[in-house]
Amino acid sequence: MAESKAKTNTKAGTGRVTPIKIALYTLLALALIITPLIFEGYGWLFVPHIMALIGLYVMLALGLNIVVGFAGLLDLGYVAFYAIGAYAGVIVGAWAFKGAPALGPYIYFLMIPVAAAAAALTGLALGTPVLRLRGDYLAIVTLGFGEIVRIVITNNAFGITNGAAGLPAAGQFIPKPFGLDWLINNVYFNIPALGKNFIFTIDGNVYWYYMIVLLCLLTIFVVRRLDQSRLGRSWAAMREDEVAASSVGVSITAAKLWAFSLGALWGGIAGLTFANFQQFVSPESFTFMESVFIVCTIVIGGMGSIPGAIVGAIIIQGIPAFIQGMAAAGKIPGVDPSTATVIANYRFLVFGLFVVIMMAWRPQGLIPSKRRAAELKPDTAEMGDEESETLYDAQHDSGQF
Amino acid sequence: MQLANLILAQLINGITLGSLYALIALGYTLVYGILLMINFAHSELFMSGAFVGLGVMTLLTSSSIAQKFPVLAPAQAFFTGSNVGVFFMLMIVFLVSMLVVGIMGVIIERFAYRPLRHAPRLAPLISAVGVSLFLQNAVLLWVSAQQIPFPNPIGNGIAFTIGTVDVSVLKVIIFVTAIVLLVALDTFISHSRFGKAMRATSQDREAAGLMGIDINFSIMLAFFIGPALGAVAGIFNGMYYGSIVFNMGFLPGLKAFTAAVLGGIGNLRGAMLGGFVLGIAESLASGFISTGYKDVIAFAILILVLIFRPGGLLGESVVEKV
Numbered sequence: 001m002a003e004s005k006a007k008t009n010t011k012a013g014t015g016r017v018t019p020i021k022i023a024l025y026t027l028l029a030l031a032l033i034i035t036p037l038i039f040e041g042y043g044w045l046f047v048p049h050i051m052a053l054i055g056l057y058v059m060l061a062l063g064l065n066i067v068v069g070f071a072g073l074l075d076l077g078y079v080a081f082y083a084i085g086a087y088a089g090v091i092v093g094a095w096a097f098k099g100a101p102a103l104g105p106y107i108y109f110l111m112i113p114v115a116a117a118a119a120a121l122t123g124l125a126l127g128t129p130v131l132r133l134r135g136d137y138l139a140i141v142t143l144g145f146g147e148i149v150r151i152v153i154t155n156n157a158f159g160i161t162n163g164a165a166g167l168p169a170a171g172q173f174i175p176k177p178f179g180l181d182w183l184i185n186n187v188y189f190n191i192p193a194l195g196k197n198f199i200f201t202i203d204g205n206v207y208w209y210y211m212i213v214l215l216c217l218l219t220i221f222v223v224r225r226l227d228q229s230r231l232g233r234s235w236a237a238m239r240e241d242e243v244a245a246s247s248v249g250v251s252i253t254a255a256k257l258w259a260f261s262l263g264a265l266w267g268g269i270a271g272l273t274f275a276n277f278q279q280f281v282s283p284e285s286f287t288f289m290e291s292v293f294i295v296c297t298i299v300i301g302g303m304g305s306i307p308g309a310i311v312g313a314i315i316i317q318g319i320p321a322f323i324q325g326m327a328a329a330g331k332i333p334g335v336d337p338s339t340a341t342v343i344a345n346y347r348f349l350v351f352g353l354f355v356v357i358m359m360a361w362r363p364q365g366l367i368p369s370k371r372r373a374a375e376l377k378p379d380t381a382e383m384g385d386e387e388s389e390t391l392y393d394a395q396h397d398s399g400q401f
Numbered sequence: 402m403q404l405a406n407l408i409l410a411q412l413i414n415g416i417t418l419g420s421l422y423a424l425i426a427l428g429y430t431l432v433y434g435i436l437l438m439i440n441f442a443h444s445e446l447f448m449s450g451a452f453v454g455l456g457v458m459t460l461l462t463s464s465s466i467a468q469k470f471p472v473l474a475p476a477q478a479f480f481t482g483s484n485v486g487v488f489f490m491l492m493i494v495f496l497v498s499m500l501v502v503g504i505m506g507v508i509i510e511r512f513a514y515r516p517l518r519h520a521p522r523l524a525p526l527i528s529a530v531g532v533s534l535f536l537q538n539a540v541l542l543w544v545s546a547q548q549i550p551f552p553n554p555i556g557n558g559i560a561f562t563i564g565t566v567d568v569s570v571l572k573v574i575i576f577v578t579a580i581v582l583l584v585a586l587d588t589f590i591s592h593s594r595f596g597k598a599m600r601a602t603s604q605d606r607e608a609a610g611l612m613g614i615d616i617n618f619s620i621m622l623a624f625f626i627g628p629a630l631g632a633v634a635g636i637f638n639g640m641y642y643g644s645i646v647f648n649m650g651f652l653p654g655l656k657a658f659t660a661a662v663l664g665g666i667g668n669l670r671g672a673m674l675g676g677f678v679l680g681i682a683e684s685l686a687s688g689f690i691s692t693g694y695k696d697v698i699a700f701a702i703l704i705l706v707l708i709f710r711p712g713g714l715l716g717e718s719v720v721e722k723v
Contacts, residue, residue: 074523129708135522136439140662141707144700147655151700155693288655292530299527342542349538355531356513363520 036209037200046325048205050318052277055212056270057313061297062219062306063266068295069304069369070232071259072239074139077146078267078294080126081119083153083286085268086275088118090167091160108173108276112269119268120261127260131253146291153283166282169275174204175211208277215273219266220306227304231258236371293317300358302365311366320347410566411688412681417572417641419680420579424634425657426664426672427586428506428627434667435603435623438522441529442509443631444654445536446502450632451639451649452540454498455551461490462554487554498636499629506628507621515617540647548646551639575637582630583673590669595622603667652696656683659703665713674714678702 039047060082067075089111097107130141156163190199226232234255237245246252275281293316301312326332327343335343425447432440460466460473462481467474480490513532517525558570590596601609602619610616638653639645660679664671679699686698706713 129704133707133711136437136666137662137707137711139439140658141704143655144659144703148697148700148704151694151697155691155697288651295523296527296530299523303523345538345542345546348534349542352531352533352535352538355534356528359520359524359528359531360513360516363517363524 032213033210036206037202040203040206041200044325044329044331045203045205046329047322048203048209050321050325052205052209052212053321054313054318055209055216056274056277057294057297057317058216058310059212059219059266059270059273060294061301061309061313062216062223063263063270064294065263065298065304065306065309066223066226066266067259067263069298070227070235070239071256071263072235073256073259074135074295075142075260075263076139076288076291076295077142077144077149078263079286079288079291080142080146080149081123081264081267082271082274082290083149083283084122084264085115085119085271086281086285087153087161087167087271088268089115089272090169090275090281093169094167105173108175108272111272115268115272116265117268119271120265123261123264124257126264127257131256143288143291146286146288150283150286150288153286161283164283166280166284169279169281173276173279174207212273212277215269223306226262231255235259296355298365300355300365302368304371305365305367305369308365308367308369316351320344320351323347406565407688408685409564411684413563413566413568413572414688415681415684416677417575417680418684419677420576421634421638421641421653421676422657422660422680423583423673423676424579424630424637425653426661426676427583427669428631429658429661430664430666430669430672431623431627433661434669435599435620436514436518436525438514438525439529439658440514440627441526441654442513442532442536443627444650444657445533446506446509446628446650447631447635447638447654447657448540448645448647448650449505449536450498450502450628450635451551451645452544452635453501453632454494454636455549455639455645457494457497458490458552458554461493462552491554495633495636498632502632502635503625503629506624510621510624515620537647537650544647546647548644551643551645553640553643555640571640575641578633578637582633583669586626586630587669595619599623656696656699659699663703663706663713665715668713668715671713671715678714 036048036051039045060078063081064075064078067073067078089108092114093107093111096103096110103110126142126145130138133141153161154164161167234245234250237248237250238252238255242252245255274285278285297312297316298309299312300315301310302308323332324344324347327335327339328337330337425443428443428446429440432438432443462477464477467477480486509532513528514525517528553571555571555574559567560570560573561568590599598609598614599619599622601612601614602616606616609619634653635645635650638649656679657676660675661672662675663679664673664675666672679702682702683695683699687695690698
């Protein structure tokens with residue numbers, strides 16, 4: 001066990017800056033900026049919307065990755081923080097908007113700290129009582145917590161959530177540069193070289209997409225810093241062996257609470273962004289399945305890995321939505337747009353099969369982080385058994401029939 | 402007096418609901434006891450049980466089927482003719498559904514979980530989610546996306562009356578069947594050869610294998626019995642509520658899982674106890690607090706039990722090995 005870990009004692013992400021890297025990142029940045037415009041130019045208006053949703057999933061996956069990937073705590077109720085961020089932002093935002101309508105254009109930005117704080121505090125509140133729980137029990141408690149949050153919202157708790165009907169987001173906000181409304185739908189780039197009538201248009205979806213990409217970059221930056229920080233190392237120590245970690249001075253309580261609240265924080269910000277992007281929020285968006293999809297995102301992408309979270313989000317959120325969007329827009333030859341809902345249902349059928357095959361073929365995920373790969377795929381089968389017992393252990397001797 | 406009757410009525414509802422939860426919970430607990438994995442697809446097997454049951458029942462009783470296949474007409478006349486016929490018809494419905502769903506469970510184990518025995522703990526969990534999505538959408542696409550009415554051949558007869566509360570025959574049958582099955586399973590696990598093999602497998606898979614126990618067979622058995630009991634619950638669920646739908650499994654599945662954890666997961670008697678406790682708590686909550694919050698009560702109980710007694714009501718206390 002020890003050897004297999006020592007071998008992979010690499011420090012991820014602190015490589016030298018080489019010209020090739022700079023070129024690659026520049027290309028990537030250009031691609032991120034231009035892709036939605038190209039799709040818009042060809043009239044695939046639904047694509048920027050889907051790309052924005054993928055971005056939100058990346059944020060969620062990275063946030064949950066802090067809890068599951070870094071700290072090794074399985075959380076099946078992550079969507080609760082997403083919901084709390086969304087509702088806290090929308091409710092407080094509406095209240096602030098009423099008091100000071102002049103705040104309108106800035107309300108989304110003003111609410112980011114509110115949503116983040118609300119979610120982080122809830123994470124802390126959930127983390128405190130469940131500190132002693134591990135493995136599957138923790139998973140179940142978080143699952144129950146997620147369901148409780150959704151049901152409480154559905155039941156119009158305290159008369160502020162408006163139940164199943166949902167709430168509109170305050171102020172029809174779109175994050176545009178310099179706060180200029182004129183920039184929405186009025187910016188065109190006409191490039192005849194790309195075909196006749198090829199026009200890049202920048203509409204609200206595209207601005208939201210840029211906003212979400214910026215948030216994702218912020219998330220990636222913070223998550224990477226966290227992973228390499230003192231706290232990140234204590235998480236690694238904790239998930240590998242809690243007892244050993246605590247005996248060398250890692251405060252398990254602090255590490256777990258930090259993991260819960262920092263993970264929840266990103267969920268909250270993503271929730272607020274989602275609510276403002278859709279301009280509407282309702283409990284329907286925060287079901288248990290949503291939590292499961294976020295967990296799937298990081299497991300399929302590769303646990304503890306940032307590129308993994310992105311690839312996972314593209315596979316889980318992007319591809320199915322893209323196929324459905326194509327069908328609905330009549331872009332798939334031979335498919336009637338009216339059958340788009342049937343296609344939408346088939347995507348879950350196929351997705352289910354895909355998940356099963358994917359797990360059998362590559363249980364460690366597509367792009368696992370090196371360290372996690374070593375933990376999850378040790379050299380021998382016995383080591384694997386030992387590991388799987390300590391990683392998400394249910395820690396008790398079973399056999400109590 | 403009014404209050405006592407209300408409590409009594411809710412208690413009886415709770416016991417009926419609890420019987421269903423207990424039957425489903427056994428499937429979770431059997432699998433968890435042996436493989437330490439949460440079989441998220443179990444709720445979909447419960448749903449499949451209801452659909453297979455409805456299919457068989459339609460085949461045996463529907464007049465439109467008899468018109469298409471005249472061979473079935475005399476059998477149908479027998480099955481719908483008398484109480485004895487109805488009894489036999491239900492037996493066939495239950496047995497076929499149990500068999501089909503049990504085999505489904507075994508197939509799922511073979512293809513979705515067995516390749517993952519040595520994979521990280523999360524892998525089978527995610528795989529189970531995949532199976533669950535697949536089954537749900539298969540039913541949605543290939544059977545129906547709508548609520549389908551489920552006939553109740555037992556009828557709405559009253560078995561007996563306590564105070565002013567009527568107890569229907571169906572409720573009595575659900576309760577009695579559940580208890581009989583639970584006792585039978587408990588006896589099977591504690592006394593039969595196969596049961597012993599299953600217990601040994603759950604205690605230490607490797608050692609059990611070295612002692613000449615066919616581990617794969619034990620695991621297969623757990624994956625057959627659990628879903629078969631789930632199928633019974635599914636059919637009763639259909640009769641009790643009068644309709645079934647492709648996503649009917651989710652909430653009862655989650656509650657039954659809660660029940661299994663509540664009783665101490667991996668513990669058969671715990672699962673039964675947990676099922677009844679949860680069913681009764683939920684019914685009382687919906688009668689006295691609010692129907693909207695009955696699920697909150699169920700999950701709140703779960704969280705409180707896990708925080709204060711992490712092993713569940715009947716579970717062994719947790720000892721962490723270093």
